[in-house]
Amino acid sequence: MRQKIIADVDTGIDDSLALLYLLASPDAEIAGIAATAGNVPAAQVAANNLAWLDVCRAPDIEVALGAAEPIAIPLRTTEDTHGPHGVGYAELPRSVRRLSRRTAAHLWVDLARAHPGEIVGLCTGPLTNLALALRIEPELPVLLHRLVIMGGAFNHPGNTTPTTEWNVHVDPEAAKEVFDAFAAAPPQRRPIVCALDVTETIEMRAEHLVRLATRANSYPVELVTETDPPEARSAASNPIVRYVTDAVRFYFDFHRSYGQGYLAHMHDPFAAAVALDPTLARTRAATVDVELAGTLTRATTVADWAGMWGREPNADIVIGTDPDVFFDRLISRVGDFARTVHPPAAQKLR
Ligand code: BDR
Ligand code: CA
Secondary structure, eight states, rough: OOOOEEEEOOOOHHHHHHHHHHOTTTTTTEEEEEEEESSOOHOOOOOHHHHHHTTOOOOOOEEOHHHOSSSSSSOOOOOOHOOSSSSTTTTOOOOOOOOOOSHHHHHHHHHHHHHHTTTTEEOSSEEEEEEEHHHHOOHHHSHHHEEEEEESSSOOOOSSSSOOHHHHHHHHHHHHHHHHGGSSGGGGSSOOOEOOHHHTTTTTTTHHHHHHHTTOOOOOOHOOOOOOOOTTOOSSSSSHHHHHHHHHHHHHHHHHHHHSSOOEEOOOHHHHHHHHHHGGEEEEEEEEEESSSSSTTTTTTTEEESSOOOOOOOOEEEEEEOOHHHHHHHHHHHHHHHHHHGGGGOOOOO
């Protein structure tokens, strides 16, 4: 039985890897993709999702456009982190696939109602569309099999302000609505929250791209370095490896420019891996709420680990993982998938 998944993404370099991970996983069936505004505007997110489906020669998977703006505030995007189109230095071919006729919020509601208890929701962007879906269908916390969220920072600094994580920062009202709604969920349906505390331990490095290319039988096997100029482009024979290399190299450059080293945090593919296999993560239950009023701390996620608020836990927060196990899985799955979709004999010599 393949796990049905709704992927709600703001693609995004690491969202791209999350999608590839799901597409490459034999135990996953992507029931639909919601394009959420965040790293780049929703229309660009949708275009990126469709383009990745083309590059992966994926079957017809529904991609639904999300709201253009967060629930209560103007949209803020971050092209400096993810590149002008959200995929770093990669220049994905424009897709001719069409967008769904329903909105991202309706995609959530319709699919969850059609498959009660069967769908895992994976959110790797702001929670705008899930919050809108909850307004239409408040029973979503029990209709979904499980929800996995990449977002928040608990006992860890923020990556957007000193205390806030990007996805929650973009739409804090939506995040609060989602966490509040899941207060009603039974323990086995509590969202698993992959926050910066753990996702910043998922450090991708140039060697991981070498291993990916090797696994995919892509040639030449390239070692990107921090001295590569921005205009450099991968010449990898395998298109998936080529676009991933160009996308991730931008993310390496971004992290390096903020003094984090020549690496990239793979927040979203880690969340995708947890969505398919929660045993990858050690979790601890807590009550999570989102600060909306603070002048310095607005959009901060606060975890009550000890029940001081007297409220039931509404989240299982990831507190530990083994990054090597995750990277082994990412490289083997996406590498094998890339080699199968674009067999070496059929690859263009460049
Ligand atoms: C999150 O912010 C986005 O820029 C990434 O795609 C990830 O989902 C990390 O804070
Ligand atoms: Ca994201």
